[in-house]
Amino acid sequence: MEQQKPTRKETVVMWIEEFRNMQRQRGKTEQEELEAALYIEDVFHITLADIEIDILSGKTDLELAEFILRKAGCC
Amino acid sequence: MCGICGAYLRDGGRVDEKILEAMVTSLSHRGPDDQVIQIDGPIGLGHSRLSIIDLVTGNQPMCNEDGSLWIVFNGEIFNYLELREILLSRKHVFRSSSDTEVIIHGYEEFGTDFFSMMNGQWAIALWSEKNRELLLCRDRVGICPLYYTIRGQKVVFSSEVKALWQYPGIPKDIDYRGLAETFTFWTTIAPQTIYRGICELPPGHWISFLPSSIRESEYWSLQYPEYEGFHSRTAADCIEGLQDILSDATRLRFTRSDVPVAAYLSGGIDSSVTSAVIRTCTDSDLKTFSLRFRDHEFDEGPYQQQMVDRLGTEHTSIVVSGDDIARVFPEVIRYTERPILRTAPAPMFLLSRLVRSSGYKVVVTGEGSDEILGGYDIFREALVRAFIARDPDSSRRTDIIQLLYPWLQRNPASIPAFARRFFSQNLDPMDPALSHRPRWQTGASLYRLLDRDVREEVLSYKVTEDLIDRMPGMNRKWHTLSRAQWLEIQTLLSGYLLSSQGDRMLMGNSIEGRFPFLDHRLIDFANQLPPRYKIMGLNEKYILKEAFRDMVPPEILNRPKQPYRAPDAGSFFEKPVDWVDEITDPDMIKKLGIFNPTAVQHLIAKCRKHNGRGMSNSDNMAVTAMLSTLLIQRQLKQFS
Numbered sequence: 001m002e003q004q005k006p007t008r009k010e011t012v013v014m015w016i017e018e019f020r021n022m023q024r025q026r027g028k029t030e031q032e033e034l035e036a037a038l039y040i041e042d043v044f045h046i047t048l049a050d051i052e053i054d055i056l057s058g059k060t061d062l063e064l065a066e067f068i069l070r071k072a073g074c075c
Numbered sequence: 076m077c078g079i080c081g082a083y084l085r086d087g088g089r090v091d092e093k094i095l096e097a098m099v100t101s102l103s104h105r106g107p108d109d110q111v112i113q114i115d116g117p118i119g120l121g122h123s124r125l126s127i128i129d130l131v132t133g134n135q136p137m138c139n140e141d142g143s144l145w146i147v148f149n150g151e152i153f154n155y156l157e158l159r160e161i162l163l164s165r166k167h168v169f170r171s172s173s174d175t176e177v178i179i180h181g182y183e184e185f186g187t188d189f190f191s192m193m194n195g196q197w198a199i200a201l202w203s204e205k206n207r208e209l210l211l212c213r214d215r216v217g218i219c220p221l222y223y224t225i226r227g228q229k230v231v232f233s234s235e236v237k238a239l240w241q242y243p244g245i246p247k248d249i250d251y252r253g254l255a256e257t258f259t260f261w262t263t264i265a266p267q268t269i270y271r272g273i274c275e276l277p278p279g280h281w282i283s284f285l286p287s288s289i290r291e292s293e294y295w296s297l298q299y300p301e302y303e304g305f306h307s308r309t310a311a312d313c314i315e316g317l318q319d320i321l322s323d324a325t326r327l328r329f330t331r332s333d334v335p336v337a338a339y340l341s342g343g344i345d346s347s348v349t350s351a352v353i354r355t356c357t358d359s360d361l362k363t364f365s366l367r368f369r370d371h372e373f374d375e376g377p378y379q380q381q382m383v384d385r386l387g388t389e390h391t392s393i394v395v396s397g398d399d400i401a402r403v404f405p406e407v408i409r410y411t412e413r414p415i416l417r418t419a420p421a422p423m424f425l426l427s428r429l430v431r432s433s434g435y436k437v438v439v440t441g442e443g444s445d446e447i448l449g450g451y452d453i454f455r456e457a458l459v460r461a462f463i464a465r466d467p468d469s470s471r472r473t474d475i476i477q478l479l480y481p482w483l484q485r486n487p488a489s490i491p492a493f494a495r496r497f498f499s500q501n502l503d504p505m506d507p508a509l510s511h512r513p514r515w516q517t518g519a520s521l522y523r524l525l526d527r528d529v530r531e532e533v534l535s536y537k538v539t540e541d542l543i544d545r546m547p548g549m550n551r552k553w554h555t556l557s558r559a560q561w562l563e564i565q566t567l568l569s570g571y572l573l574s575s576q577g578d579r580m581l582m583g584n585s586i587e588g589r590f591p592f593l594d595h596r597l598i599d600f601a602n603q604l605p606p607r608y609k610i611m612g613l614n615e616k617y618i619l620k621e622a623f624r625d626m627v628p629p630e631i632l633n634r635p636k637q638p639y640r641a642p643d644a645g646s647f648f649e650k651p652v653d654w655v656d657e658i659t660d661p662d663m664i665k666k667l668g669i670f671n672p673t674a675v676q677h678l679i680a681k682c683r684k685h686n687g688r689g690m691s692n693s694d695n696m697a698v699t700a701m702l703s704t705l706l707i708q709r710q711l712k713q714f715s
Contacts, residue, residue: 015607018310022611026633034475035612038462042555043607047465054471 012065015043020061033057040064046071076219076578076587077135078102078123079147080233081200082242083209085286090119097241099123102234104410105149105582109134113145118202118209121238122147125585127437128155130333133173139183140168143204148175149234150197150219151589153327158192187212187281190294194327194594198234198276209284215295215595216443217265217278217569218588220578224273230284236273236412246272247711249669249704251529254414255536258518258700261416262570264542269413269707278569295595297564299557299602301549310621313608316600317622324594325352328439336437336589337362337430340382340390341639342375344619344631345441345450347382349591351626353439354386362435365392366426370642381628393429395422397646397687404646405654408706410583411575415703416518416696419641423580431584442577443592446568447601449556449609450616450636455479457510457559458610464504478613507543507550510559511566515539520693521700524674542566556606643695647702648679648687658705667708675701 006014019039023032037053040046046068048056059067080098082090095112099121103110106123113120113136122135128151138145152158155174158181163169167180174195181189182201187210196218201210211232213221223232224239231242239245253269256262265275276282279295329336338350340363353361363383368374376392383390400421407421408414430438445451459479463472476493503509522530542565550558573590581588591597601609604618611617620632647655657663659679661672682690682698690698 014309019607019612022614022617026614032478034471035478038458038475039607039612041462041465042458049466050469050471 009062009065009069012044012068013061016040016061016064040068044068044072076105076127076151076196076582077125077149078105078234078238078582079149079198079200079221080121080123080238081147081202081209081231082119083202083230083284084117084228085230085284086228087117089116090114092119094242095119095121098233098238101238101241104585105234107585111136115145115204117207118145120145120147120200120202125436125587126334127151127587128331128333129171129173129175132171133175135175137171137173137175137179139179144179144183145202145204146175146179146199148178148197148199150195150199150214151331151587152177152193152195152197153331153594154194155331187292187294190281194596196590196593200232207286210281211276211284212281212294213276213278215279216564216573216593216598218573218578218590218593220574221276222268222273223276223282225289226272236268236270237409239273246270248272249708249711251532252536252538254529254669254704255533256538257414257416258521258533259515259538260542260566260570262566262575263413264566264570296547297561297602298599299550299553299561301552302554302557302606308605310608310618313604313618314622317597317618320594320597320600321348321591321622322352322355324591324597325349325439326356327594328589328591329353329356332437334436335362335434336439337364337433337435338388339363339426339438339440340365340379340388341441342378342382342631343441343637343639344616344623344627345444345592347441347627347631348444348619348623349439349441350382350386350388351623352591354388361386361388362433363388363390364426364430364433364438365390366422367392367394368422368641369394369396370645373640373642375637378631378634381630385628391429391433393425395425395641397642397649399425400641400646401650401652401655404702405706406583407580408703409710410579411703412579412707413570413575413703414700414707415571415575416700417641418643418646418699419639420576420580421646422641423576424583427581427584427586430586436585437587437589438581439589439591441592442572442588442590443568443598444616444619446560446564446572447592447598448616448619449560449606451563452479452636452638453510453514453563454556454559454610455613455615456513457555458613460502460509461504461555464502464509467502505551507546507558508539508562509555511562512539517693517696520697524670524678524697524701526669526671529669554606556609557602560602642687644682644687644690644698646687647698648682648685654706655702658702658709664705667705667712669704669708670701 033053033056036056037048099110099112102123106125108126109124111122120136136145136147152174155177158177162180196214198219198221199212220234222236231239233239248271250271253263253267265277268275280293282291340346365379367376400418403421407424608618664670664672664675
């Protein structure tokens, strides 16, 4: 059976999960929003305002995915 | 590895036997097992052999069945058995079991296309009697060195410059453009060398000399994809691909040898991975070697021991001090044949001496991983600079520097100034050299040491602009990391790491290095990876860590990256060193002509005052560059 291609939102969630897992493995906290901001901007081609960087760690992965897609003009 | 040399008199005549003998003798450290020359009228080929594959019938120069095609070859073709099968199926007849003969028949069958089929490291000279053509070829990334000079109708070539100088009439002068490149990039970029009139064949190129024409071609180059952001490759696919290719690359480099192969263990992830993979290839004892430092700031001994314990290797290490570095430095520079800005090659020379004295000729090392998989701080800096550049007015972004350099947290007040100084210059996100400009500017302190006229000439060369002009046009569509990798591989990998710190330090003691991370299949694979799998956030070599997590202790996997460094100014000024006093004597400096004696004395006085300790990065580089350049100038006088 042919495997279904993940949607953009599923892809974004998957990549955020990868990143969060990497941070946890390295003993980092989600307080390190700047590294998250760098990752998100670099991977998804968006630029975050300072206020948006501040609220990154308060979002669930799904909320973050929706925010990224909106910011990237994908939905 | 071996040493090769030769001469082609394109207007006829006969190559002088005594000259060719002197050339091949000057390369005897590269090949102590045999030295042979062959002259046929206008062509002379010389080979200095380090026997590794086919110890009995692999001698060179070697020819095809009818003697119309001759070869001298330095290096290894690791897939020679597979290529031999292809050639046998096409009715080629082999007289030896060497990789050398595979090149001859492969070239007969496929011409220069055969180079793209070869997996290995090489410098090759092929002579076609029918075409009266001398063809030189160098491996893809420049593991094996190859120099040539054209004097009228004469072409003279060699693995090292010192053999070229055995040929009468070859100039022995410093080229100031080469000096400009060295002080900027830490190395010259082929074909440029530090010597006037002498060229280095660029990696991935061949050049053909016919009686009345010269042709040069690039058969391989770094390819990076246009960066699109969204793509469908999963981490699992990438991890599996990396495991397969790196394991095969390591296996080929460990098993394709007729003499025992050892491995280096640095304490970092790269050599830990290659050694762990080797362990899966053999049940026999594995011999490993390490470099340690008396100075704890540079020592990685505890991490090396962890890996030794895990793999159960038979291990030997050498402990190097600043005194050792100072003592061996002039000999090191005789082998590097170019100025160096760090002393790091010197301990590598002592390590390869240990390998040789332990009875080994071949070592597998982890070189190349940082360039290919994104291990250097300069790559993380590039991402940080791009991050800051996207919103230079942000009040938060420069704080990310604390994640890059945790030691800054000890003095938070210094962060803004550090950030401004290091990251805020030339912050144009579209600048192709966004990653490298800060490093290139550190060489500015070296210019102050130069004689005024020399400095004016050196500064007249626009070496950074010229390098950027050489970047493929589509680089603007590459990811920031890809651009940084291209620059790093073009500059530091070939000319410094694989040469001054690699081939030259290994071959100075007749040791061949093998580098699984520089298998072209791995480079091509890694270049197509999504950049975030190389550096995830600011976590370098993420994919390598994930792919070999089960084979390397977590303490090594998760330790902060420690670049390989050795004591610089501290080595030369903690205690008096005779040769330093001799070559920095103001009269000597004036006589040699490149440096300004007053500026040099000022730097020397500063070093002496502090015993060479606690010097700035730029002072450390300036001292090492100045001393190594003076040593080269002195050696040139001895050659003249």
